[in-house]
Amino acid sequence: MAIDIGGTFTDTVLMDGAAQILATTKTPTTPEQPTIGALEGARRVLRDAGAAWSNVVGLIHGTTLATNALIERRGAEVAAITPQGFRDILEIGYERRYSQYAINLAKPDLIVPRTRSFTIGGRIDAQGREREPLAEDDVKALSASLADAGVEAVAICLLHAYANPAHELRLRDLLSAEAPDLVVSLSHEVSPEAREFDRLCTTIANAYVQPLMAGYLADFEQRFAGEGLQRPILMMTAGGGMTTIETASRLPIRLVESGPAGGAILAARIAQEAGERQVLSFDMGGTTAKLSLIEDFRPQTARKFEISRAERFIKGSGMPVRIPVIEMIEIGAGGGSIASVDRLGRVRVGPHSAGSEPGPVAFGKGGDQPTVTDADIALGFIVPDRFAEGRLEIDVDAAMAALLESVGDRIGLDAVHAGFAVSEIVDENMASAGRMHAVESGKDIGERLMIAFGGNGPLHATRVARRAGVRRILIPRDPGVGSAVGFLFAPVSFEIVQSRYATLEDLDIGAINRFLAETCSAAEAIVRMGAPSSPLRQRRVGFMRYHGQGHEIETELPARDLRVSDIDGLRDAFEREYARQFRRVVPGMRIEILNWGVSVSSAEPELNARSNADRAGFATASETRRILCDVTGRRRDADLFDRAGLRAGDRVAGPALIVEPQTTTLVSADFEARIDDAGSIWLSRVEEETA
Amino acid sequence: MTKTDTRLQVMWDRLLAVVEEQGQALIRAAFSPIVRECGDISAGIFDVEGRMLAQAVTGTPGHINTMAEAVKTLRARFPLEEMTSGDIYMTNDPWIASGHLNDFLLMMPVFFQGRLVGFTACTSHLADLGGLGMGPEGSDIYDEGLLIPPCKLVDEGEVNALLVEIVKANSREPIGNEGDIYALIACCEAGADRLVRMMDEFGIRDLNALSEHIVETSRRGTIDAISALPKGTWRNVLKVDGYDAEIELHAALTIEDDHILLDFEGSAECLSKGVNVPLNYAAAYSVFALRCIIGPDTPNNAGSLEPFRVTAPKGCILNAQSPSPVAMRHALGQMTPDLVYGCLSQVAPELVPAEGASCMYDLPMRHVAEAVERGDPQFALELVFNGGTGARPQLDGLSATAFPSGVWGSQIETTEAVAPVMFDRRELRPDSGGAGRTRGGLGQRIEMRAVDDQDVMVFLSVERIRNPAKGRLGGLAGAPGRIRVTGRDHDVPGKGELRVKAGERLIFETPGGGGFGDPKERDPERLAQDIEAGLVTPQAAKRDYGSQS
Numbered sequence A: 001m002a003i004d005i006g007g008t009f010t011d012t013v014l015m016d017g018a019a020q021i022l023a024t025t026k027t028p029t030t031p032e033q034p035t036i037g038a039l040e041g042a043r044r045v046l047r048d049a050g051a052a053w054s055n056v057v058g059l060i061h062g063t064t065l066a067t068n069a070l071i072e073r074r075g076a077e078v079a080a081i082t083p084q085g086f087r088d089i090l091e092i093g094y095e096r097r098y099s100q101y102a103i104n105l106a107k108p109d110l111i112v113p114r115t116r117s118f119t120i121g122g123r124i125d126a127q128g129r130e131r132e133p134l135a136e137d138d139v140k141a142l143s144a145s146l147a148d149a150g151v152e153a154v155a156i157c158l159l160h161a162y163a164n165p166a167h168e169l170r171l172r173d174l175l176s177a178e179a180p181d182l183v184v185s186l187s188h189e190v191s192p193e194a195r196e197f198d199r200l201c202t203t204i205a206n207a208y209v210q211p212l213m214a215g216y217l218a219d220f221e222q223r224f225a226g227e228g229l230q231r232p233i234l235m236m237t238a239g240g241g242m243t244t245i246e247t248a249s250r251l252p253i254r255l256v257e258s259g260p261a262g263g264a265i266l267a268a269r270i271a272q273e274a275g276e277r278q279v280l281s282f283d284m285g286g287t288t289a290k291l292s293l294i295e296d297f298r299p300q301t302a303r304k305f306e307i308s309r310a311e312r313f314i315k316g317s318g319m320p321v322r323i324p325v326i327e328m329i330e331i332g333a334g335g336g337s338i339a340s341v342d343r344l345g346r347v348r349v350g351p352h353s354a355g356s357e358p359g360p361v362a363f364g365k366g367g368d369q370p371t372v373t374d375a376d377i378a379l380g381f382i383v384p385d386r387f388a389e390g391r392l393e394i395d396v397d398a399a400m401a402a403l404l405e406s407v408g409d410r411i412g413l414d415a416v417h418a419g420f421a422v423s424e425i426v427d428e429n430m431a432s433a434g435r436m437h438a439v440e441s442g443k444d445i446g447e448r449l450m451i452a453f454g455g456n457g458p459l460h461a462t463r464v465a466r467r468a469g470v471r472r473i474l475i476p477r478d479p480g481v482g483s484a485v486g487f488l489f490a491p492v493s494f495e496i497v498q499s500r501y502a503t504l505e506d507l508d509i510g511a512i513n514r515f516l517a518e519t520c521s522a523a524e525a526i527v528r529m530g531a532p533s534s535p536l537r538q539r540r541v542g543f544m545r546y547h548g549q550g551h552e553i554e555t556e557l558p559a560r561d562l563r564v565s566d567i568d569g570l571r572d573a574f575e576r577e578y579a580r581q582f583r584r585v586v587p588g589m590r591i592e593i594l595n596w597g598v599s600v601s602s603a604e605p606e607l608n609a610r611s612n613a614d615r616a617g618f619a620t621a622s623e624t625r626r627i628l629c630d631v632t633g634r635r636r637d638a639d640l641f642d643r644a645g646l647r648a649g650d651r652v653a654g655p656a657l658i659v660e661p662q663t664t665t666l667v668s669a670d671f672e673a674r675i676d677d678a679g680s681i682w683l684s685r686v687e688e689e690t691a
Numbered sequence B: 001m002t003k004t005d006t007r008l009q010v011m012w013d014r015l016l017a018v019v020e021e022q023g024q025a026l027i028r029a030a031f032s033p034i035v036r037e038c039g040d041i042s043a044g045i046f047d048v049e050g051r052m053l054a055q056a057v058t059g060t061p062g063h064i065n066t067m068a069e070a071v072k073t074l075r076a077r078f079p080l081e082e083m084t085s086g087d088i089y090m091t092n093d094p095w096i097a098s099g100h101l102n103d104f105l106l107m108m109p110v111f112f113q114g115r116l117v118g119f120t121a122c123t124s125h126l127a128d129l130g131g132l133g134m135g136p137e138g139s140d141i142y143d144e145g146l147l148i149p150p151c152k153l154v155d156e157g158e159v160n161a162l163l164v165e166i167v168k169a170n171s172r173e174p175i176g177n178e179g180d181i182y183a184l185i186a187c188c189e190a191g192a193d194r195l196v197r198m199m200d201e202f203g204i205r206d207l208n209a210l211s212e213h214i215v216e217t218s219r220r221g222t223i224d225a226i227s228a229l230p231k232g233t234w235r236n237v238l239k240v241d242g243y244d245a246e247i248e249l250h251a252a253l254t255i256e257d258d259h260i261l262l263d264f265e266g267s268a269e270c271l272s273k274g275v276n277v278p279l280n281y282a283a284a285y286s287v288f289a290l291r292c293i294i295g296p297d298t299p300n301n302a303g304s305l306e307p308f309r310v311t312a313p314k315g316c317i318l319n320a321q322s323p324s325p326v327a328m329r330h331a332l333g334q335m336t337p338d339l340v341y342g343c344l345s346q347v348a349p350e351l352v353p354a355e356g357a358s359c360m361y362d363l364p365m366r367h368v369a370e371a372v373e374r375g376d377p378q379f380a381l382e383l384v385f386n387g388g389t390g391a392r393p394q395l396d397g398l399s400a401t402a403f404p405s406g407v408w409g410s411q412i413e414t415t416e417a418v419a420p421v422m423f424d425r426r427e428l429r430p431d432s433g434g435a436g437r438t439r440g441g442l443g444q445r446i447e448m449r450a451v452d453d454q455d456v457m458v459f460l461s462v463e464r465i466r467n468p469a470k471g472r473l474g475g476l477a478g479a480p481g482r483i484r485v486t487g488r489d490h491d492v493p494g495k496g497e498l499r500v501k502a503g504e505r506l507i508f509e510t511p512g513g514g515g516f517g518d519p520k521e522r523d524p525e526r527l528a529q530d531i532e533a534g535l536v537t538p539q540a541a542k543r544d545y546g547s548q549s
Helices: A034-049 A065-071 A136-148 A166-178 A196-227 A245-250 A258-274 A372-378 A384-390 A396-411 A415-440 A457-468 A479-487 A509-530 A566-582 B003-029 B033-038 B066-077 B161-169 B174-202 B208-227 B279-293 B329-333 B336-347 B370-374 B412-418 B524-533 B538-545
Strands: A002-005 A009-015 A021-028 A059-063 A078-083 A117-120 A130-132 A153-156 A183-186 A233-236 A242-244 A278-284 A289-295 A305-307 A319-321 A329-331 A337-341 A347-353 A449-453 A472-475 A493-503 A536-546 A553-557 A591-602 A623-628 A635-642 A650-653 A656-659 A664-667 A671-675 A681-685 B041-047 B052-055 B088-091 B103-112 B115-125 B151-155 B232-240 B247-255 B260-263 B308-311 B361-367 B380-385 B421-428 B444-450 B456-461 B482-485 B495-500 B506-509
Touching: A002 A034, A002 A258, A002 A479, A009 A034, A009 A479, A021 A034, A021 A479, A034 A196, A059 A196, A059 A258, A059 A479, A065 A196, A065 A305, A078 A196, A117 A136, A136 A166, A153 A166, A153 A196, A166 A183, A183 A196, A196 A233, A196 A245, A196 A319, A233 A245, A233 A258, A242 A245, A242 A493, A242 A509, A245 A509, A258 A278, A258 A289, A258 A449, A258 A479, A278 A415, A278 A457, A289 A415, A329 A415, A337 A372, A337 A396, A337 A415, A347 A415, A372 A396, A372 A415, A396 A415, A415 A457, A415 A623, A415 B003, A449 A457, A449 A479, A457 A472, A457 A664, A457 A681, A493 A509, A509 A536, A509 A591, A536 A566, A553 A566, A566 B003, A566 B174, A635 A650, A650 A656, A664 A671, A664 A681, B003 B033, B003 B041, B003 B052, B003 B115, B003 B174, B003 B208, B033 B115, B041 B066, B041 B174, B052 B066, B052 B208, B066 B088, B066 B103, B066 B115, B066 B279, B088 B174, B103 B174, B115 B174, B151 B174, B161 B174, B232 B336, B247 B336, B260 B279, B279 B308, B279 B329, B279 B336, B380 B412, B412 B421, B482 B495, B524 B538
Parallel strands: A002 A059, A059 A233, A078 A117, A078 A153, A153 A183, A278 A449, A449 A472, A635 A656, B260 B308
Antiparallel strands: A002 A009, A009 A021, A233 A242, A278 A289, A289 A329, A305 A319, A337 A347, A472 A681, A493 A591, A536 A553, A536 A591, A623 A635, A650 A671, A656 A664, A671 A681, B041 B052, B041 B115, B088 B103, B088 B151, B103 B115, B232 B247, B247 B260, B361 B380, B361 B456, B421 B444, B444 B506, B456 B495, B482 B506
16 A cells, blocks of 8 residues: 555555556545545555555555644754864855845745854864864853754754764763753764755754654654554655665655655556656656656666755755655646746746645636636637546636736737637747756656656647657656556665765775665665565665766776776776766766765565557547647647547547546547556557648 | 747756756766766856857856857867767866866757757866966966867767876876766766757757747846946946956946947956956856846846957956967956946946955865975865855845855855965954945954964965955945965065965955945944944944944
């Protein structure tokens, strides 16, 4: 069973040992006590599948609770402790404005104000040597100051603690002796990487949600046990692996953004079943669209992301968090994104969203600004009486009127063409974001298979794909609960990235091997708690660059001790990747390694091979619907199908709409759809457009 | 707006995305520290006439305008009919490219269906061009290193190996220079490739209609913003530290119905040291500052830049002529925003911030010459620190934050990992933010020393030691910058070389920003918060704000 608690809905999925989905459900999230909504979903899928708790062999849980606590500022009263002389690591940061022309910008709120920033004497250098002993005599006074400030949790970040954690450990012991209830997060445990600002921010974020998450997880575990669950619960992490409740309670920052990670895991799984090595995962919901790249069946990962941005979609405006995450770009383009016209007469969409409340104008819940969903309604892509299984009344006229007033009248277009303009802009925004993301990773987007899901993904997939140069799209089954389905394919895993400077030409192999072995056994101990007997896999990487550069390239290392004979191969691997990204290698340069990563994971569930049905033929529609063709901008009829009525091997020529309870797939005029054995829809761009 | 206009807008958005992609690729492949830390690059797309259609928004505004003009100049040097697909042109002439020899400009003609349709261009800062190196000590441009006049670097895809060898042979950082030139080539090629693919996708054969749309829409938007301002001429004089004696910068800002004229007449003559500023660079920073307030929502292109015109008498320090030395043109160039804000503030007092630290406090550092023969560690650091920005009319200034430049500060841990130096302090300077209804941003205090028994060389080129950031409308000045070495009697001047001996400690204090409005009007609650946070001491609160507590 997988339970994904989102901001609006809780998705629950029950799957059998052969990876067949038995039941899915969406229940409203209960923000006060999220466990209540989760229990409701769990009961419902068990009932629908006719199963009992005794049949459930595992429960995987992902939640936005940690994310929301950070966004809504519902965490603990946190203090920071840094070395004497460095009280302002947080205030100074990177000394940078995130927006070039914005005179009146505000910096992000980094949780700990200067009044709760404390310091302590003692200094470790970059090589991990003690230059000045920890000022142990000052700890009593420090503890008193913390108590005076009403501090509940403390983030300790001492310089170069990744190279030598002795002072951090000693300080924790001394503080805990003074104040046993104080929750302490240590920077070298949360994020053992160099760069004090990033590490301090990560440690603060961890400390901030730690008391809340520890309480929540204990309660969740207890209630599900009371309900009848007999197996341990595993928590989904941002890195796309699972971990135990114990680890999650200690390092709750790793739970942030775990929901979207589930979507990428699902896409990776489907990529593997379909044998597709280069995939673009496209998850478009109500508020945002998330895109991520999948290489060789593995979602691309990153070591840093941002939370609590001052400007939600502006890079650099937030608080950096350095943990292993599935890398994705999130932009303000969802069904609820609001359309407007700017001072220069340019159509703009998002990043502001009408969300689910008040929502699109057509939903009649008080929204008065036209959204992307209103545009899709005006274009005819949403069938009003089938939307959300007919439970929601769609007011087409209100959507048209709002499009005319806010967009059309201002630039001389009728309502439908205003909707067309809105669609063009938002789809271009998503395609650009995808291309940009690929470029930043040194990848190309054009040859990829797009796997589209989320409430609006199947509806916009062809439009985004066309602009991004993508020719093939796959819409999986149950695209509306993609993230929760993804949880069920995640391994138990843990990843540690740690700084240790070395150059390839004079690598101290013995010392590095000892260092990697220690890191590895630390990760393995954590994984073993959640996967006691499964065979384990290891992945080791080095983050390398030419001496003098600022950007590192992840290079895979052998999953064993390094040997002298490996060094040439590592140089080759680095330069191969370098040449791929930047066209040519730079001769005669030293290569340096800044960080080392180790991830340990359990084996993943067996794959279902995908085969395609022999029979093939065009399905015939019993209904058609008038749409504005997104290729030509002219009105024409589109065939209308129920997804449930299509069989493996069926083909559908565009333009067509394939409707299912949670979403609609638009087969544009320049695409053709085919259903495979697993029930997925494959969309392919037709070479010569016949429209 | 018609359906055609929507398509044009989509293509415009695409061009903006393409130049950002180009810019990112260049930064990631860069070797020069100032590029990778600070994004000191530029990337743009131009139409067949050389009009700039889109430019990446990157770390430093020093390339705004300079690139728009540079491509026109470079394009005019070579007959269009001799250009072929795969050619790339190059120069680092400070008066064509971007104000000093380190900035290399590459321009590539783009062909679609066999016809020239436009250009891509990019600029990047190369670490070393020989001469006396990074510093103001050169007495003319020849002292400052290698100047490459406009030339063809790549001929139908074939790199001119001799040119690359010349650039390498004249540099202390030959490998880095070569790497950076390759990064620039890749950037031009990537932009051209994407432009061609866009034209193919949208089925257009030339950029004419798109170009007209972008330039006209932007010009109109900018003129609309200008026409909302009162007409007239406003003047300001800014006193700056100069090299060894203070000098004056003058500006007259004239606002007309459809354009703005900025004239630097009256500014000091060029100096004999490399702090002189070519006009293209002075214009880049001053137009950037004006555009932050007048129509900041319009992207940079030929249309939005056209209504801003900048003039200065030849030979004045903001219009240095060859062979004046210009290596450290950024120190005074970055002061021009405060110069023009002094004019603009008289027109729109509630839109313009007080003066700030403005000039970035970079701290280039190197091993001493003897280290090589002694076998001591060799290193080169290019640390960047910043002071406080000026108080904004409604908001306090930002502490230790870059403006007008967009550089990133350095991290202690990564710095200590690559060089034998150690920091003892990096904290905000209490009371350094100018008092006012809104307070100036605070400067910072950095203390550092060599870890081993070794001297280090420091190359200084900073401003606002003798002339702190002034407040506006009754706001008080921010604290000046200050540079000291422990155990020495006198402060160190802001420009020149400095040898920090083993055992000595360098104390490097960056300036605070000026305050805005009468300090007595400061919200007592915010003053109390500043005192509690230790940003303002109780004594200063009494002295500057008249606080009773």
